[in-house]
Amino acid sequence: MNASSPTTIDVTLGARSYPVWIGRGLLGDHARWRTMLRGRHALVVSNTTVAPLYLERVAQGLDGLDWSSFLLDDGEAHKSFANVERVLAALAGLGATRDACVIALGGGVVGDLAGFSAACWMRGIDFIQMPTTLLAMVDSSVGGKTGVNLPAGKNLVGAFHQPRAVVADIDTLTTLPVREYRAGLAEVVKGAAIGDEPFFAWLEAHADALAARDDDAVAEAIARKVRYKAGVVARDETEQGERALLNLGHTFGHALETAGRYATLLHGEGVAVGMLLAARLSERLGMAAADDTARLQRLLEKLGLPVAVPAGMDAQQLLALMRLDKKNTAGKLRLILWRSIGEAEIVGGVAEAQVLAVLHEAIAPR
Template sequence: MNPPSPTTIDVALGARSYPVWIGRGLLGDSARWRAMLRGRHVLVASNTTVAPLYLERVARGLDGLQWSSFLLDDGEAHKSFANVERALAALAGLGATRDACVIALGGGVVGDLAGFSAACWMRGIDFIQMPTTLLAMVDSSVGGKTGVNLPAGKNLVGAFHQPRAVVADIDTLATLPDREYRAGLAEVIKGAAIGDEPFFAWLEAHAGALAARDETAVVEAIARKLRYKAGVVARDETEQGERALLNLGHTFGHALETAGRYTTLLHGEGVAVGMLLAARLSERLGMAGAADTARLQRLLETTGLPAAVPAGFDPEQLLALMRLDKKNTAGTLRLILWRGIGRAEIVGGVAGEEVLAVLREAIASA
């Protein structure tokens, strides 16, 4: 029996609009996604964990084309310029022309690096996102942000380069470890915390079903998060204003990831802790009350996400890393804070002493 028709969300960007398909059996549904390929050259970028599970399924849809694969080792530490160079060498070896396509089969690291490599090759070729983690499905695969890390910080180099399509096959979640799955829930919670209080209440009511990976609840959560994000991206593609709100928790979270050398916290875990720190800073600045912070903490804990800074972090180092964040302007901290659940806003000129006080208190209680 064929799987049910996928849920489809359109990212409306004029001539560069593209579909997001969410459902079962989509990697094998090559009749759907192969129509997005415009040339005969395809590079499938993946990693050493995902490729043994799903590369063959995608390869069957590439019959008759000239294609090859490029594999990363698994983990955030491998989102580097050295691996971009390897990806570009693979495109050169394939003889890829300007109508070639890169397929990103994997999580956010694969998607970011593959998309950035596609943006660089011949000043920009097509790519298709095939996210295999919940976090990539609900966040990084949609919106066209691509990039790599530097030792100085995460995602400091990148490009806006929209995919031709996003193929979110939820069958891949069956092989996703529990910790990685929970990390994806952090980005779902983030979307609700930014601008959709009714969705936040829905997540509170369905936290058990989501933790148990109930298919109906998972598809609904992915679709609601992506409808919200697609609307924001359509209104502010290159993050000149509203789209910056999608970074709630990220300034704190990226600093934690970088300070932990990308081994202490997964990205979603960093976002979870970062959201809670942003909520506490909002409290400290008189923008929001403790009740909303408590609701956020309960939901994070109910879904198995961390709600505390791991031991061993240095608050001064974290603040220094936060000062490198891309949202900052003219040397001043510019953070995404909130006035309660569903009411996030961009706040400029935040005093470093206030941020440091929140970090010190969080680390002292770890």
């Protein structure tokens, strides 16, 4: 795929649809995305890391509108109700009406919080996702999930609120720290692991190019992951069934993130370790072969991602956090596991003893 020629992928939800644009120079392509703003008010939500780099490019496209910006501090810990209240206060100060638009310029934290705030203001106004991290481009910016964290767990409060458009400018990845970039690759791997074994094989073959941030390889990986997710979201917008498969590794991963107080692991790193734990549990339950677990671990390691539970974590605490997962039903663990690479499934009533065994084995001194 040629990254210099933008690709458009439509997310279709019945009579509704919105474009996901992927390519270079898109933040400055004002003629493309300005048409998505219906009213005269706009609030750009960003953070103190991203705004100095890219806010001016977006601002140039807002000429003639009544607009302002709201900046968060950087990091998962700031995806809070307190900051939602501040965003809503900024909308009130702007005099935002029901045809106003919130623009999320940043990574997943910014996108989740800005989208949730847009869902709340006057019971729902437009928002546009302008993801600046790989993880946000391939996952959180597409599909309409928004939310905030609580001390009890991640994303326990939220709303389904679809964006008007997603503007994925891969030029922003040039300023992304290596660790953040690699965390995004975990979500790319996840999509392939769930339901696209040929894509998984493509990732194995192009791992070196992806690690080196080759523009064409990165653009191709983003497009393939977004197409896959768009299809799932179109069939199950509010996660009543198939969409839950997109949470492979997330029940373990969110518990790891929460146990580390959102300071030990990035989200994508938690997903990487979580996927491997889910694969090991699948193997333990007799669902999957050890060869597939080993293949997943090799790819994660080749992409520079963690594959071990951070030191000092407790298996019982992690299990307690997993009990809060939104997929659970009737007090029983409901996990996304797999039969093989590209063949994930939802498994209910998973015995906690089996999960504990996997966690203890992973935490044991190595």
